[in-house]
Amino acid sequence: MQLFYSASISEDSDQYTFPREESKHIIRVLRKQIGDTVDITNGKGFIFKGEIIDHNPNKCTIQLHSATFKEPIPYRLHIAIAPTKLNDRFEWFLEKATEIGITEITPIVCDHSERKQIKEERFKKIIQSAMKQSLQTHLPVLQPITSFKDFMTSQPKATLSCIAHCEEGIKHPLTKELTAGKDVLILIGPEGDFSPEEIKQAVTLGYKEITLGNSRLRTETAGIVACHSISFLQQ
Structure with missing residues (x-):
């Protein structure tokens, strides 16, 4: 199954015309013809099935037939x-x-952050591509980059709010804190870790100090370990 993405499709949509690049991919790479079926998600849970009615490689158009919510x-x-x-x-x-x-x-930009700017549009495209590749229909939200301080003062806590860090002290394994179905918010710091002041601020606001294992993990690895731990609990 090849899944495409368009935020503009809704249950009321009758037809959809793909942008030029996707049209070329559908017609010249996938070699789709008039009458072939195409699947699209809007990132809001729906998968739409449509039939190609115009196989122009610059503006491939489909007639939408059904919408299924996942x-x-x-x-x-x-x-x-x-x-x-x-x-x-x-x-x-x-x-x-x-x-x-x-x-x-x-x-988030922290006291020890080395990178303070991101390529937001590129990152959104990576998330969209990963959603399509894994055949998911709910697009994760990528928020604008913000400072740690601003995030802590504006972000409501979840049912379980945690901060993962490498400083000494009493920390609880994330897996021991998890309960199926909870809303979880996890803070993960930069390569130089959170500063003591940031950890203190989070703890003061009620965040639990957690560990993700015995090894010192890279920032991106810590994020994946957290994702997997929470996902595995739901199986």
Whole structure:
């Protein structure tokens, strides 16, 4: 199954014309013909089935026939994570987190952050591509990059709000804190970890200090471990 994405399709849509690049891919690469079926998601849970009625490689058009709704993952996971110094590592995190299951991602700039800007549109395309590749129908939300301080003062806590860090002290394994179906918010810091002041602020606001294992993990690896741990609990 080849899944395409368009945020503009709704249950009321009758026809849809693909942008030029996707039209070329459908007609010249996939070699679709008039009458062939195409599947599209709008990232809001629906899969639409349509039949090609115009196989122009510049504006492939389909007649939509059906819409099926798929339930989202049975939990909400929001990870606020510092972008890595190397873009490709953060892009890898976005891709794999989407494949595993995540609902929201917020890039945060921390005291020890080396990267303070992101390519938001590129990151959104990576998430869209990962959603399509893994045949999912709910597009994770990528929030604009924000400072740790602003995030902490504006973001409502989840049922379980945690901060993962490498400082000494009493920390609880994430797997021991999880309960199926909970809304979870996890803070993951940069390569230099959260500063003591940031950890103190989070704890003061009620965040639980957690560990993701015995090894010291890279930022992007920590994000994936958190995603997998929460996803595995739902199986």
